[in-house]
Amino acid sequence: MEKYEKIRVVGRGAYGTVHLCRRLSDKKAVIIKQIPVEQMTKEERQAALNEVKVLSMLSHPNIIEYYENFLEDKALMIVMEYAQGGTLLDFLQQRNGNLLEEEEILWYFAQMLLALQHVHLKQILHRDLKTQNILLNKKKNVVKIGDFGISKVLSSKSKAYTVVGTPCYISPEFLDGFNLTCGTYNQKSDIWALGCVLYELASLKRAFEAQNLPALILKIMRGTFAPISEHYSEDLRSLILSMLHLDPSKRPHINQIMVQPIIINAIMNLHTDLGKIPCTRIHRPLSNMTASAAAPTLRSRLSIRGNTGARDTLAEKLQALSSVYCWGNGLILPVKIPIPSSDTQVIQVSTGRTQKTAVTKNGRLILWESSTVGTDTMIPGAIESHSQAFIPRYLEGQSAVNIKRVVCGDLCIACLTDRGILMTFGSGANGCLGHGNYNDVSQAKIVEALLGYEVVQVSCGASHVLAVTNEHEVFSWGRGDNGRLGLGNQESSASPQAVPIPDHLQPLAVHCGVDCSMIVTLDNKLLCCGNNRYNKLALDEITEDGLCIRPLEEVHSFSVVTAPPIGNALIACVAIGMSHTAAVTVEGQCLTFGSNQFGQLGHEGNSRVPQLVKALEAMKITNVACGDTFTVAVAGEGDLFSWGKDSRGRLGRSVEDSTVPKPVIFLDEEPFSVVSISCSHGNTLVATRPLHRPGSPI
Structure with a gap:
């Protein structure tokens, strides 16, 4: 509501309150209908959405004009034209x-x-x-x-x-x-x-x-x-x-x-000039978003020391409920990046090509903006030194909305509230925002087509998005070539489309790759669609003795993986890289498949048959993440292992034996457990919590 000033309440109805407001940018009077969707059932939410959907489809001088909608104070706010003459x-x-x-x-x-x-x-x-x-x-x-x-x-x-x-x-x-x-x-x-x-x-x-x-x-x-x-x-x-x-x-x-x-x-x-339709609004692109007013203070607290980057004082370290580390894109070893305060508890992180995000326990969304800090020198011929500084800020306009999950695509961000409402913002290229158009959006906006559903999980690829509901329905949108949307064709869509799933299967989690998608079902089966190059979807026809008898290059609908060993395993989670995939079974074993050009599979050879990562066989793997050409796995509570391409700090450790899983190096840190991990392209983001808090029993 920072763009509007409330004047008075002009009506109340079964679905909410109607406010007369003034738009600050041009002092124009508008009507804002406030509908408290947070406490509504799915059916009531669908009814509330209907007016937004209908108004956005209509453009006529004799119909009340629709301007925009946004989420504020756990309510859907519909902004529309004010008719001063009454009814x-x-x-x-x-x-x-x-x-x-x-x-x-x-x-x-x-x-x-x-x-x-x-x-x-x-x-x-x-x-x-x-x-x-x-x-x-x-x-x-x-x-x-x-x-x-x-x-x-x-x-x-x-x-x-x-x-x-x-x-x-x-x-x-x-x-x-x-x-x-x-x-x-x-x-x-x-x-x-x-x-x-x-x-x-x-x-x-x-x-x-x-x-x-x-x-x-x-x-x-x-x-x-x-x-x-x-x-x-x-x-x-x-x-x-x-x-x-x-x-x-x-x-x-x-x-x-x-x-x-x-x-x-x-x-x-009738006069021909009655009710002329105004031009379409131009959305402010994501790149124009400014940092919070607190950014200079946070920047001044950073201290840069060699390759280890920003470090807090010992007192701050002891008090912190959570820590967030990143590496890659030139950062050789894990760097602790600042969070808004020591009592901030991070429960989930996600990183994309251009952004880093996190969700706190109290439902706030943190975004980090990076800048380069240079060290000037007056010595002729000296090389200027640069390090990255990360400045955190909270998502704007998030008042009274509790975020429980965030995922980053290449240029867009999707966040999910605790009431199952999906919001997206960033670049609208390829229709990735799901708003039915290709406009950029600078503030989180509800995906209106899904407001009638309770979304429980979402995943962003480079140019497409998948979401799954509490009733095990799957929706996809964005770029459609290679069949990555699972709709049986290669058509793109700027609005969520229902994905056909075999009746006997119940999707539980969705995962997007660069040009493919995966679904893990309630009974731990794996479904895949899209580009199967290098057999990164494990859809090749493989015999029990490990012989590939029929390669499959592309699938346009979700297909169940039946070939061994993936087809015989119970899959707990998966992660998709540029041309490879890692899967973790419910027993804690890690299997990899796809291209092994940079050793990202953690074993030798280029076989199209999925294989167990032998170096981790004795450990219980609890989570896995894939970057473009590397892999990171979590063993037990807090041991991280990385392998694959070692350039620009991708592995967070020394480059010896880069194709063999080895521990990620965290310098001078007390024991911690890993809360969440995310990889994208050449970087990794990890949230941790200390194993022992001050005053707690050891």
């Missing part, structure tokens, strides 16, 4: 019984027709048209249809089957005797409601009113209403009668209404 109902009531001229009625009605035509062309049903939902501009000469909270987006020309709408405007086909039923609702039902509004314009009262619901239903079913004033033309009376015909098949289609002579004239008389 059409207020306008009619203020006339004190003085009827409108027919020309005025047709002026308003023509605008409603144009708006509803636009809605129906988008295969959307409004389902709650009434004078309370029709708004006016300040001069009260422009109509704005609003409140699409219960609208229905049709995937085809099917009908909607739900009980919706205001009783006075419900069509007769939706009723059965004196009971509301789950009848069928289609475009002709919107025509009925619009006919009721037209009648109200001509009579200043509702077509169907009664003291109780059974009496109201009886009136609607009989189609009985008082005739409008004889002051109006026969054409207007006939139009109302046709729109309120009991048989929906005999009601006119919206295009048939628009070609009637009195309506054509009204449309022609």
